[in-house]
Every structure is written in structure tokens, then in C-alpha cells.
Amino acid sequence: RELGEPAATPRESWWRRERDALLKLAGEASPRYVYSLDAVRGQARALRALGAVDRWHYALKANPHPAILRALHEEGFAFECVSLAEVEAVRTALPQLAAERILFTPNFAPRDEYAAALALGVRVTLDALHPLQHWGELFEGRELHLRVDLGSGRGHHDKVRTGGDASKFGVALDQVDAFRALARERGARITGLHAHLGSGILDAGHWRSVYGQLASLAEGFSRIESLDIGGGLGVPSRPDERALDLAALGESLAEVKRAYPQFALWMEPGRYLVADAGVLLARVTQTKRKGGVHYVGVDTGMNSLIRPALYDAWHEIVNLSRLDEAPATMVQVVGPICESGDVLGANRRLPDCREGDVLLVAQAGAYGAAMASHYNLREPAPEVAL
Numbered sequence: 316r317e318l319g320e321p322a323a324t325p326r327e328s329w330w331r332r333e334r335d336a337l338l339k340l341a342g343e344a345s346p347r348y349v350y351s352l353d354a355v356r357g358q359a360r361a362l363r364a365l366g367a368v369d370r371w372h373y374a375l376k377a378n379p380h381p382a383i384l385r386a387l388h389e390e391g392f393a394f395e396c397v398s399l400a401e402v403e404a405v406r407t408a409l410p411q412l413a414a415e416r417i418l419f420t421p422n423f424a425p426r427d428e429y430a431a432a433l434a435l436g437v438r439v440t441l442d443a444l445h446p447l448q449h450w451g452e453l454f455e456g457r458e459l460h461l462r463v464d465l466g467s468g469r470g471h472h473d474k475v476r477t478g479g480d481a482s483k484f485g486v487a488l489d490q491v492d493a494f495r496a497l498a499r500e501r502g503a504r505i506t507g508l509h510a511h512l513g514s515g516i517l518d519a520g521h522w523r524s525v526y527g528q529l530a531s532l533a534e535g536f537s538r539i540e541s542l543d544i545g546g547g548l549g550v551p552s553r554p555d556e557r558a559l560d561l562a563a564l565g566e567s568l569a570e571v572k573r574a575y576p577q578f579a580l581w582m583e584p585g586r587y588l589v590a591d592a593g594v595l596l597a598r599v600t601q602t603k604r605k606g607g608v609h610y611v612g613v614d615t616g617m618n619s620l621i622r623p624a625l626y627d628a629w630h631e632i633v634n635l636s637r638l639d640e641a642p643a644t645m646v647q648v649v650g651p652i653c654e655s656g657d658v659l660g661a662n663r664r665l666p667d668c669r670e671g672d673v674l675l676v677a678q679a680g681a682y683g684a685a686m687a688s689h690y691n692l693r694e695p696a697p698e699v700a701l
């Protein structure tokens with residue numbers, strides 16, 4: 316099978332069942348992001364079933380849609396935020412939420428954001444020495460979490476690996492002593508350790524090793540209560556990728572938890588909860604054949620979904636208007652943006668596409684709308700949550 320060929324047995328997905336409703340929505344307005352809150356809840360419940368994890372946070376950078384925040388709150392999730400605006404988005408969607416259910420884990424944020432987060436009472440994670448060195452008065456008498464760089468990164472692409480010398484995140488292991496001394500000097504208590512090595516990890520053994528490393532590091536501290544082993548839980552996208560083995564993840568976490576029962580185990584996934592719950596619907600605008608290449612143009616592109624351009628990310632694409640027709644031609648699915656990189660799907664075999672057909676770009680619920688732009692002054696696709 317060529318890479319662009321549809322999988323022999325398509326993956327089960329909510330959008331196949333909801334095809335008529337989606338065609339109707341696209342008929343009203345295109346392009347459009349559509350989210351299934353049931354699908355979000357389904358993923359949330361699968362994770363909550365892993366008993367070893369004491370507290371789950373949703374990394375809302377993946378998709379801060381308020382209906383998703385409310386659904387995940389109902390499913391028992393706390394929230395991980397990387398900017399003050401994300402903290403405010405959670406507080407607006409969930410005004411009754413206790414501030415301690417919010418983690419603030421920014422990177423190179425300005426002083427004012429830490430001051431505001433502390434004033435709100437959210438839990439603050441530092442990932443550099445600078446804040447303690449230069450803004451020590453902010454942290455006096457506070458509880459803090461420390462993000463460490465365990466020395467290596469993981470993930471689906473170089474650009475999403477967040478560990479190792481080439482990464483700007485975290486305090487290096489050889490600076491942890493200096494951090495601890497500074498915290499003591501400033502009268503701050505370190506009560507949590509945190510590590511997130513990257514995004515899109517499909518190897519179930521990864522988090523167990525992070526927990527083990529954080530647990531041994533925690534022995535050098537006196538008051539560590541929680542170990543946050545990050546997010547990064549991957550979802551398979553290319554037809555040949557295998558899903559993360561959740562049962563194996565649960566077992567390996569239960570095992571390390573038995574070895575170090577004194578710490579609360581925290582995780583903070585984003586993608587896993589929302590990726591498959593979202594699709595991008597777009598209409599065919601024009602088709603073109605040039606130099607033996609077939610192009611199918613749609614009414615939105617990298618302005619709505621930049622992942623293929625930025626990471627060569629693979630998103631399944633189907634012609635929703637002709638879901639039952641056999642794939643015919645190998646095409647390049649492109650958007651209307653003035654960049655050669657504005658390709659949503661390269662080398663895809665689709666049924667013959669005509670102007671007005673609705674194409675569905677799958678797995679667009681994570682880092683889709685959240686990373687959209689107004690490039691070329693083309694509005695990104697608006698969102699609707701079912």
C-alpha cells in the first residue's frame with residue numbers, strides 16, 4: 316500500500332456515524348471546526364480509569380474551547396495553563412473552580428504573569444532560576460513546583476521535544492541544587508516536581524521512567540508531595556501507527572507507584588483528550604492538474620490547521636460527500652494561502668473531488684484551532700461543539 320492510500324479497514328470514528336449531521340453543518344457554513352464532546356468525555360473516562368494517577372490536568376493549550384473545558388471539569392479534570400490568558404480562560408468558563416485546581420507552568424513568562432497567578436492562588440511551576448534570583452520577594456512563603464529537564468526529549472517531531480540541551484524548558488539537573496538553595500534563601504517551599512519531555516509519545520513505558528527519575532530526585536528534597544510526569548500521550552495518525560497501550564501504561568504506573576507510594580502522581584495530557592474529537596470541514600473550491608500533479612483546493616488551509624506545514628503532520632482526509640465511492644486519484648489537498656507549504660494532505664488517494672464537495676480533515680481537535688492564524692487576512696475556521 317502506498318502511504319497515501321486509505322487504510323484497508325478505516326479506524327472507527329464518531330464522524331463516520333455523524334456524516335449527515337456534518338454535511339448539514341458544512342452546508343450552512345464552511346470552513347468549520349466541529350468537536351464531539353462525547354468523544355472528549357470518552358477519552359477522559361479511559362484515562363480516569365487508570366487508578367495509579369491521583370490527579371489529571373487538561374493541558375488546555377491543545378484546545379481551549381469553553382465547552383471542552385466544562386466537559387472535562389465534569390469528568391474530574393483539573394487544568395494546566397501556560398499563560399495568564401489560559402488561566403483566565405479557565406476561570407471564565409468555570410467561575411466556581413477552586414484556584415488550586417489550576418497549574419500555571421509557563422516558560423519565559425514576564426514577572427507580572429507570575430505575580431498575577433500567585434495573587435489568584437493558582438499553583439505556580441518555575442522552570443528557571445531567574446524568577447527566584449530577580450523577583451525573590453514574589454515567592455516568599457509560597458509553595459512552588461519545579462520543572463526539571465531530565466536531559467532528553469521525546470515526541471513526534473523535533474519541534475515538540477522539550478528536554479535536552481537543545482530545549483529551552485526546565486532547570487537542568489546540574490542546577491537543581493542551586494535552585495533549591497535559592498528557594499530556601501527566598502523562603503519558598505518546593506512541594507512538587509514536574510517533567511514533560513515532549514508531545515505525541517506512543518511508547519507506554521515512557522511515563523514510568525519519568526516517574527522513577529523524579530522520585531529519586533525528590534529524595535533530595537524535604538517536602539515534595541506531588542510528581543507531575545507531564546502529558547505527551549500520543550494518538551496514532553498515520554495508517555501504520557499503533558495506538559498507545561493504555562492498559563500497559565496503567566500497569567507500569569501502578570508498579571512505580573508501589574515503589575514510591577509517598578508521592579501523588581499527576582499527569583497533564585492535552586492531545587489525547589481532544590485530537591480525535593475534532594474535525595475540520597472544508598469545501599472544495601477548485602481542482603487543477605499541473606505537470607502530472609492533481610491539486611484539490613479547499614476553502615481553508617494552514618491558517619486553520621498549520622500542523623502539516625509545521626511538523627509534516629499526517630491528518631487523515633476523506634471526501635465526506637463521496638464517502639462510499641472508491642478512491643480514484645492521487646491528489647495534493649491544498650488550501651488558499653500564498654505559501655507552497657499550504658498543503659493539508661500530500662499524496663492522498665481520494666474519490667474524484669468536485670467543486671462544492673466537503674472534505675473532512677480528521678484528528679484536528681488538538682492544536683488545530685488553538686494554533687490558527689489570520690494569515691493572508693483569511694479568517695480561520697470557526698468552531699462548533701456538538
Ligand code: LLP
Pocket residue numbers: 374376377395420475477511513514515545546547548583584585586587622626681682
Ligand atoms: N504539559 C506541558 C508542560 C506541555 O508543554 C504540553 C504541550 C503538554 C503538557 C501537553 O502535551 P500533549 O499531551 O498535548 O502532547 N503543537 C504541537 C504540540 C506542542 C505541545 C506543547 N506542549 C502539535 O501540534 O503536535
